[in-house]
Amino acid sequence: MNNNFRAFLWAICAASFMILWVQWQGANAPAAQETPQNTAQTADGQSAEIPNAPTTPASDINTQATASQVPGETIPLAHSGELIHVETDVLSIQIDTRGGTLVESDLLQYPISVNDDTPIKLFQATPGQVFTLETGLNSNFESNATHQAIFTSQATSYRLTGDTLAVPLVWEKDGIRVTKTYTFTRGDYHFDIEQRVENTSGQTWQGFQYGQLARNEVVVKRGITTFNTFAGMATSSPERAYNKISFGEVADEPLEIKDVTGGWAAMIEHYFMGAIIPNQDSEHQFFAKQFANNLYRIGMIGQPTVVEDGQNHVFTQQGFVGPKIKDDLKSIAPHLDKATDYGPLFFLSEWLFNLLNWVHAVVGNWGWAIVIVTILIKLVLFPLAAKSFKSMAKMRKFQPQLERIRDNYKEDRQRLGQEMMKLYKKEGINPASGCFPILIQIPIFLAFFYMLMESVELRQAPWIFWIEDLSIKDPWYVLPVINTVLMYLQQKLNPPPADPMQRKIMNMLPVLFGIFFLFFPSGLVLYWTVSNLFSIVQQYVITKKYGALTLKHAE
Template identity: 45%
Template sequence: MDIQRTLLIGAIMLLSFMLLTEWVNFRDVKDDVVLTESRLTASPDLVADANDFTNTGDLPADLPVTQPSNSSTTADSVEDIPAVSASVDASNPAPAVATADNIIQVYTDSLQVAIDLNGGDIVEVALAKFLAKIDDPDTPFVLLENNSRRVYVAQSGLIGRDGIDSQSRAKYQSAQTRYDLGADESLQVDLLWTNDAGISVTKRFNFQRDSYVVDVEFIINNQSDERWQGNLFGQIKRDSSAAETTGGGGMGMQPFLGAATTTADDRFKKFSFDNMRKEPFREQHPGGWIAMIQHYFLSAWIPSPQQTHTYSTRVTNSGFNIAGFTSPAITVDPGTSKEVSARFYAGPKDQYSLQEISPFLELSVDYGWLWWVAQPLFWLLTKIYSFVGNWGAAIILLTVLIKAVFFKLSATSYKSMANMRRVQPKMADIREQYAEDKQKQSQAMMELYRKEKINPMGGCLPILVQMPVFIALYWMLMESVELRQAPFMLWINDLSVMDPYFVLPLMMGASMFFMQKLNPPPPDPMQAKIMQWLPVIFTFFFLWFPAGLVLYWVVNNLLSMAQQYVITRQIENAGAKS
């Protein structure tokens, strides 16, 4: 039996299985909703039609609630972390439709934001530096939106005993309907709420140039005769519609879509929408963050790192997925004012920026269990890009460096296969001589291996060692927002989507085919058929893979083929002279 060949086929099949498994795992479980396309902003103004915005401000049951007012606990000893309601009342009437007067627009160099004065919620975020489609330079990518096609908003407010959002959403006023950063480095947007009792709340949004972080601050001014008490909350509310992906074709990948947070026991904990429905999450710990993540982008609330907050996920009876936090109760004595704040992030999954915002937020760039391999690969890729200025060229150079690292290991494998090819005539004679006695045939084969100094395992182990590197690179290239809409050359103007003309997958399949010709033919007919079909199977799978990943595979195959060709010819020439 050809041990080396069998192990080699096993290694290739294992790699195929790992690829297929990761492809399946990378797909999100589709919910029982009609998949809709993201709304694309058709004009420079975010609010093209008032009917696009659905007013969620009159749905207080969607919000967290604090301890009931009839509790025996006094105001001074109110539980720091209020309870969170499990679901919304299904009897709530259909939400009202907002008017254009309720929406204010904010423009910075990085963000285009729509804020609903009913609740002061962020109801749309468009990312000015990221296009929705590569061939439409005037339409930014819309991350958050609130319309008939998708509900994905960031809500925040004050709840609790005296919270202005406890009974219904606060109705704010604004001095103007549009704010522009212009040439300034920062922009402040104030919303004002007042009542007849002498309480006023200013909800302040602070924007910075070249930043996807919005600082949301509540300034409570108590000019009444009684102590005011409330809790800050922030949450991300989203329906289950699929996020717009950049993949192409019917087998385009559907990456993970759901909530994520950091806990005391788990630096990065994910919740699919199905998991949120089956088992709501609730935990309190100091600092932290909670996010809604999708391919390449995320939104996240980051409350004060100096306080202990309650983090939770839940699904309402209306089908909305909610991930949020509630902060400790604050009290404001008569004649005084206090401030409470949190930060909100809406932007790309740029791990180096995210790690500066909050600990472990960069883990939303999920490399899986091989992160310890993928992380240095990404670091090296970015360093190469800083010199060459082209992500495709950076992938090629990274492939060359990886190949150089494994050069000697690969050489061992190719030498083993070349020696196996060289002694094929002798192996054929042994099979013919002992065709009826498999035990003697196996003994004769092992004696031949010993005499010719051939290690039947030598061609397989190097390939097995390199598998984790390839899988880690697979995750790294799939998760890197830097490759989104990144051009390479000629017809490839986006490395994150499939090759539109399938040139790279066909090159990959052809390179696999020619590499097989350099290997010794398998003795078993079944093995021979499997090997013949592997290039076809791999080509089929890679038709829909991102061009950046296929580019790596093609370059790696070409380098491997060149190395194997040289080694094979050297060994065959040495054998001919002897």
């Protein structure tokens, strides 16, 4: 392989990391916002009155429900009704009787860190950090079972003891009785939401259901030691399987997608998400809008339905609050697993994760799974790498001849190229053959990067000894140091560049990569370290074998 081209490729590889980092940070960093304040209380500390849902003419609802008919311009009061505690084997949830809104959710199996056993709190009604799931009904009646109405409950605490747990809440007025029932299932982060309308009013009830997620904008802090991914909103529809939407985009222009069958709407962050999943066979519309005090809502509106006097009707949808585990999400709704966003190389990242997941099922340790998968990848690429190392071993053997050619024709660049190509042809060596392993490793490395960053399965996953979390940097920087040494040793097995400046650049690359790897996830550094170690062994054996050969046409 031509030494100039090798130096160029390594420089491109190093520059790619820097460009990727800058572009990735810039693309995902939201605009800075002032810390939102809760204005749902009056100056004297008393609760502000939440308005009733607006009255909507029956003819309008019967024709087409719109986002403007979903009530709630104000921020919901934190715990403004009575709290109902619900606990399953994986969730601890607080439901507010005002609206039957999910105002708190602790993910019992996901602690904040390896040093803090406190469960991650996803839904919360903390001022300035609001993240809730709201559902309701609106109709041609003056009063409705919206997410602002007061419901009643038979109990204030529910605990899952069997396979399922039903939590009913009741609202009743003017002959209309609405029973909102949440049904939780053992081991699941998604749950059914049923709203049953019983009409004994003597009039025709015409209305629709809606479901929405309300959240204050998430401002992600960016820096070289942080590796946060996308935080914002997303929708899915048959026309567009996965559509990411930033808070800034919705602030500039509200979202409205009509005539959708199936799909889902979600609030997404690193590793976790909340989602509204309508009936996949029904038609509805999605919306997203910014409200006062930096509050955003994204959700769905169902088709208008008529319930005659003496009849009843059941509206259904699903909610989700939990980790972005691809296999679980895939079983809930089509394309929901795409919320685990693997970036532009998603097809390669998904393949790598599936392989990694399969190996983990056998060995039971994500660190050793990374080691095994790395070796498998190197074995698959062995023929190509062997050809490359064989070429470099031969080039190292006739390095003195190349130096003489450069010295003899350094003033004639054209003749220099001709003589070098003549020598390559005589020895049957392809100078570019060593480039392909480097080019192949770059997309694999990037795919590994996104896969490790987005896979919640590797969050707080230990390997051995000091590595207690493969998704964050090595706390003792052992792997980055080992990797730097291995890269330096690997360079010594390659023929050095003839140009002094290129030689200096090549000598700096192990240090440059070492600095990068100080802050990269330890799982990613583990992959690169094992890959380098395997390459060194492979290269040493091949170099030793072919380095002893004499040149066929050596003079």
